[in-house]
Amino acid sequence: MKQHQLGALNQLITTIASSNQFYGSRLVKAGLDTGVQSLEEFCERMPFTLKMDLIDDQHSTPPYGTNLTYAIENYMRFCQTSGTTDQPMVCLDTPEDWQWMLDNWLVVLDAAGVHSSDRALFAFSFGPFLGFWTAFEAAAQKRVLCVPGGGMSSEARLRLIIDHEMTLLFCTPTYAIRLAEVARETGLDISRTRLKRIIVAGETGGSVTSTRRHIARLWPGADVFDHHGMTEVGPVSFQNLQHPGVLHVIESAYMAEIVDADNQQSVQPGQVGELVLTTLGRHGAPLLRYRTGDLVRQSTLDCSRLGRPEMALEGGILGRCDDMILVRGVNVYPSAVDHVIHKYDEIAEYQVEVHDGQGLTELQLLIEPQPQCQDVEDLCGRLSGELRNVFQLRVPVIAKDPGELPRFEMKAKRWIRIDRN
Numbered sequence: 315m316k317q318h319q320l321g322a323l324n325q326l327i328t329t330i331a332s333s334n335q336f337y338g339s340r341l342v343k344a345g346l347d348t349g350v351q352s353l354e355e356f357c358e359r360m361p362f363t364l365k366m367d368l369i370d371d372q373h374s375t376p377p378y379g380t381n382l383t384y385a386i387e388n389y390m391r392f393c394q395t396s397g398t399t400d401q402p403m404v405c406l407d408t409p410e411d412w413q414w415m416l417d418n419w420l421v422v423l424d425a426a427g428v429h430s431s432d433r434a435l436f437a438f439s440f441g442p443f444l445g446f447w448t449a450f451e452a453a454a455q456k457r458v459l460c461v462p463g464g465g466m467s468s469e470a471r472l473r474l475i476i477d478h479e480m481t482l483l484f485c486t487p488t489y490a491i492r493l494a495e496v497a498r499e500t501g502l503d504i505s506r507t508r509l510k511r512i513i514v515a516g517e518t519g520g521s522v523t524s525t526r527r528h529i530a531r532l533w534p535g536a537d538v539f540d541h542h543g544m545t546e547v548g549p550v551s552f553q554n555l556q557h558p559g560v561l562h563v564i565e566s567a568y569m570a571e572i573v574d575a576d577n578q579q580s581v582q583p584g585q586v587g588e589l590v591l592t593t594l595g596r597h598g599a600p601l602l603r604y605r606t607g608d609l610v611r612q613s614t615l616d617c618s619r620l621g622r623p624e625m626a627l628e629g630g631i632l633g634r635c636d637d638m639i640l641v642r643g644v645n646v647y648p649s650a651v652d653h654v655i656h657k658y659d660e661i662a663e664y665q666v667e668v669h670d671g672q673g674l675t676e677l678q679l680l681i682e683p684q685p686q687c688q689d690v691e692d693l694c695g696r697l698s699g700e701l702r703n704v705f706q707l708r709v710p711v712i713a714k715d716p717g718e719l720p721r722f723e724m725k726a727k728r729w730i731r732i733d734r735n
Contacts, residue, residue: 435483655681
């Protein structure tokens with residue numbers, strides 16, 4: 315695999331060194347414009363690329379920046395990042411680069427056991443961010459019957475699943491839970507659908523054990539298959555079917571590193587670090603040593619035990635570097651809170667208020683119990699006790715009325731900062 319990556323990397327450098335203004339100067343400065351002898355040399359000498367580097371470049375040279383290897387006439391697809399952490403960043407793709415991303419999704423679909431006999435509903439807005447666009451087109455190339463679910467209500471999507479006997483559902487983990495809630499509210503029986511697999515992305519929940527089990531309980535007969543990718547990078551990883559909770563990086567397409575988010579030094583397997591990616595086949599708008607902001611942990615399990623040779627990420631995407639919140643000296647990650655909450659089937663939805671003020675940060679959890687919950691006070695007490703045991707923190711739990719908390723179709727925004735200063 316390393317020899318393949320080295321060859322692909324040198325081909326990429328040859329392509330972009332003289333024609334990509336953004337990376338050409340960086341490669342010259344690093345002394346790498348004529349290629350590299352090893353992957354280690356590349357990692358030692360090539361500087362990281364930050365998202366703000368690309369956003370600043372697009373502001374300085376609007377609208378698309380200088381990270382374009384070819385003339386603008388060669389690009390045919392436009393996407394932009396969702397802008398959840400920064401201003402949106404535009405990404406353009408040539409036909410060849412777009413097909414490269416579809417090929418990566420075909421790897422994901424093969425790993426998920428998708429066949430031409432399947433019928434797939436894509437519960438996705440089909441907006442300007444990459445989302446499931448490439449999944450839809452890759453599945454179509456695989457001759458799967460693909461149904462776009464953009465611009466539809468949740469009830470309409472549920473009726474499509476039932477009436478057209480869908481076997482696959484593509485959505486975020488949050489929306490899989492939301493669809494089940496709408497089914498209960500509208501009296502639609504999803505216990506006998508033909509769904510066999512729910513392929514999720516966009517959030518950390520797909521590799522969180524309690525979230526996976528929660529979704530599986532809501533959708534009898536269907537299991538959860540996790541995947542992750544990014545608009546600016548493409549489809550990156552896929553779940554190990556024999557080891558749920560483990561994601562494999564598509565190393566034929568990406569060179570992956572895991573570094574300490576603070577000192578940028580490589581971390582050992584089993585340690586948490588930031589995922590750094592180099593796109594080996596997206597020549598039109600490449601990314602070299604791109605700091606994704608995703609926190610991961612390389613598995614310590616031997617490849618022979620996992621049954622696959624690719625880099626394995628234990629627990630999938632654990633969170634974002636900028637998601638971690640320090641509360642009274644304790645590092646709290648949203649995915650860890652999510653893991654606790656989804657153990658409780660009595661909870662329909664939740665929201666976490668982060669109160670900042672007077673040099674202290676406190677958390678308060680708002681929950682919306684399921685209508686059939688008989689003892690809300692007991693639920694709040696049990697949940698508060700488990701949060702105290704897990705995090706060694708006192709987290710007040712407050713019950714809200716049915717329908718009071720917001721619902722989400724794409725990425726959930728459950729953590730709200732409140733400034734008390």
